[in-house]
Amino acid sequence: MADHDVQATHAANAAPLVVAPLSAELPPELLTGHQQLDAEHRLLITCIANLRRVCIDQVNCRHCGDCDPPRRHHCESHLVAMLGDLLAFILEHFRTEEEIMRDSLLLMVDRELCQAHMEDHAAISGKVQEIVAALDPMNTAGLIRQLDALLTRWISNHITLHDMLLARWVLREDSVLRRASLPPG
Numbered sequence: 001m002a003d004h005d006v007q008a009t010h011a012a013n014a015a016p017l018v019v020a021p022l023s024a025e026l027p028p029e030l031l032t033g034h035q036q037l038d039a040e041h042r043l044l045i046t047c048i049a050n051l052r053r054v055c056i057d058q059v060n061c062r063h064c065g066d067c068d069p070p071r072r073h074h075c076e077s078h079l080v081a082m083l084g085d086l087l088a089f090i091l092e093h094f095r096t097e098e099e100i101m102r103d104s105l106l107l108m109v110d111r112e113l114c115q116a117h118m119e120d121h122a123a124i125s126g127k128v129q130e131i132v133a134a135l136d137p138m139n140t141a142g143l144i145r146q147l148d149a150l151l152t153r154w155i156s157n158h159i160t161l162h163d164m165l166l167a168r169w170v171l172r173e174d175s176v177l178r179r180a181s182l183p184p185g
């Protein structure tokens with residue numbers, strides 16, 4: 001299914017995915033201290049929580065043919081809606097971080113570091129797009145597992161490896177962007 005089909009289907013029949021409950025909290029080791037990045041990473045945690053609620057047995061369900069057609073339709077339409085929201089969200093989130101790299105001058109100071117960070121962004125969004133392209137009503141459970149693994153890996157590896165360094169740079173004492181990036185209080 002093409003990206004625009006995903007977006008169109010989502011617009012037609014789904015509530016927004018990212019209705020973040022206030023309880024969506026980041027584990028302390030994933031807090032960067034950068035107000036906007038942490039808020040957006042919280043939304044990602046919410047995406048994972050929502051995704052895990054779609055299939056009645058995401059861990060053990062081997063084939064969606066074992067479920068009845070209404071159930072299959074429910075799962076597929078929810079996954080399609082989530083993928084539409086998720087793609088829009090991650091593209092926007094990555095754009096924000098890449099803008100911060102430029103505005104904070106990190107891109108000039110350490111181009112190689114930023115390049116690796118941006119390449120990881122491209123790899124993550126490429127994988128989400130592969131999942132979109134593989135949508136299949138008989139394999140929704142398998143795709144949910146793949147997406148869950150991808151998002152969980154992103155949370156644990158990408159944030160600790162890449163986003164943390166970016167935030168540390170922005171929040172250092174003499175940073176031009178420091179004041180705007182600190183959480184209130």
Ligand SMILES: [Fe+2]
Pocket residue numbers: 097117121158162163
């Ligand atoms: Fe990032």
Ligand SMILES: [Fe+2]
Pocket residue numbers: 037041093097159163
């Ligand atoms: Fe991030």
